[in-house]
Amino acid sequence: MTPDASPLPYTDTKPHGHADFYFAINATFRFIIARFGYDKLRQYWSDIGTSYYKPVSDNWKRDGLTAVADYWRAFFAAEPGAAVEVIKRDDEVRIEVRTCPMIKHLRDKNREIVSCFCQHCHFVSEAMAAPAGMTVRVTGGNGTCVQRFILLSRNEPAQQLGDIKEAA
Amino acid sequence: MIGCYDFCGHYEWTFEWLRQQGGDVAVKAYWDESIHRDSQTHASKLITDKGIEGMKEYWGPTLTDEGAVYERTVTDDVFRIDMHECPSKGFLIRNGLHQFKDYCDHCMGWIGPLMKDAGFVIDHEHNHCGQCWWEMRRANDNTAASKTAELSGDHDVRLRDDWKQPNTDHYDRSTDSDDKSTLP
Numbered sequence: 001m002t003p004d005a006s007p008l009p010y011t012d013t014k015p016h017g018h019a020d021f022y023f024a025i026n027a028t029f030r031f032i033i034a035r036f037g038y039d040k041l042r043q044y045w046s047d048i049g050t051s052y053y054k055p056v057s058d059n060w061k062r063d064g065l066t067a068v069a070d071y072w073r074a075f076f077a078a079e080p081g082a083a084v085e086v087i088k089r090d091d092e093v094r095i096e097v098r099t100c101p102m103i104k105h106l107r108d109k110n111r112e113i114v115s116c117f118c119q120h121c122h123f124v125s126e127a128m129a130a131p132a133g134m135t136v137r138v139t140g141g142n143g144t145c146v147q148r149f150i151l152l153s154r155n156e157p158a159q160q161l162g163d164i165k166e167a168a
Numbered sequence: 169m170i171g172c173y174d175f176c177g178h179y180e181w182t183f184e185w186l187r188q189q190g191g192d193v194a195v196k197a198y199w200d201e202s203i204h205r206d207s208q209t210h211a212s213k214l215i216t217d218k219g220i221e222g223m224k225e226y227w228g229p230t231l232t233d234e235g236a237v238y239e240r241t242v243t244d245d246v247f248r249i250d251m252h253e254c255p256s257k258g259f260l261i262r263n264g265l266h267q268f269k270d271y272c273d274h275c276m277g278w279i280g281p282l283m284k285d286a287g288f289v290i291d292h293e294h295n296h297c298g299q300c301w302w303e304m305r306r307a308n309d310n311t312a313a314s315k316t317a318e319l320s321g322d323h324d325v326r327l328r329d330d331w332k333q334p335n336t337d338h339y340d341r342s343t344d345s346d347d348k349s350t351l352p
Contacts, residue, residue: 008173008174009174009263010174010177010259010263010265011174011262011263012173012174012235012255012259013235013258013262014235016173017171017172017173017174017175018172018175018230018233018234019172020172020210020230020233021172021175021179022172023206023207023208024175024179024202024203024207024208025170025172025175026206026207027202027203027206027207028182028198028202030202030206031197031198031201031202031206032186034201035190035194035197036189036190040189044182044185047185048170048178048181048182048185051181052177052178052181075169075171075173078171078173079169079171079172079173080172100169101172102169102172109210120169120170121169124169124170125169
């Protein structure tokens with residue numbers, strides 16, 4: 001696939017990212033909580049989904065669930081150590097994360113993981129999905145989880161944060 | 169999920185988000201507290217414990233993994249990097265990403281305090297186009313920064329035709345991201 005044809009909005013010259021950058025993502029969450037509080041971290045997640053990932057939302061709005069599936073397949077292919085299956089159905093895209101690359105790397109390197117770390121997958125993705133007429137539900141976490149991108153028209157029950165495990 | 173493949177993109181976006189929440193002081197605190205003292209503790213330990221040898225151990229694998237095009241010149245007294253293609257700034261340029269006023273400041277923002285703790289000072293310039301050079305010396309070594317090609321020969325980034333750019337930032341025996349002058 002040529003860079004221009006990539007479902008990813010921002011592309012690099014190398015096929016995979018550098019896993020040690022996961023340290024910085026985890027540290028960023030910790031810094032925002034310590035300096036501004038948890039509510040501001042939730043705002044950060046929503047803002048990054050709405051702003052930085054807007055090109056992804058635009059693709060999803062234009063091309064629907066096919067674009068969602070294509071994006072996540074390309075996304076996890078570029079994350080080192082990910083073991084993920086992306087399944088497209090008529091009214092949802094289901095992502096089965098068998099090995100979360102971030103949690104695995106942070107654990108392997110003995111890093112203290114922010115306890116609410118796995119919530120970011122819900123809040124960032126929800127902010128990306130909402131403008132495209134979709135909503136996101138996450139169950140599990142702490143290394144393995146299921147993420148579902150669902151058409152809003154299905155009236156899915158609200159996300160319960162208790163369904164997302166704390167990371168450790 | 170926020171990933172590592174496009175890390176430099178959302179990292180740069182985060183600088184501007186933090187500036188809007190807490191001003192420049194929040195960004196500077198982020199580089200020190202979050203990157204230097206949390207994310208990059210492995211770098212801090214290597215360099216604090218081993219000095220220049222630790223710099224070799226840290227930057228060798230890291231810059232290779234990140235896809236940098238660079239040259240390293242090391243003596244008993246100085247650790248020099250000539251960065252010809254910064255993978256981080258290059259990613260931003262190629263993808264047209266520019267939220268924060270000076271992305272390049274982040275390197276001095278976390279490396280500066282690290283070097284201060286480890287007993288080193290930094291001479292450094294970056295041209296905002298993906299090229300820069302660094303010289304790290306012990307704080308009690310008053311040797312001035314090298315002249316062009318004096319230390320790294322043909323590898324000196326300052327020999328490039330495209331090195332000189334308007335508003336190149338210059339640091340002289342510094343460890344503080346605010347401690348810069350801008351060359352015309």
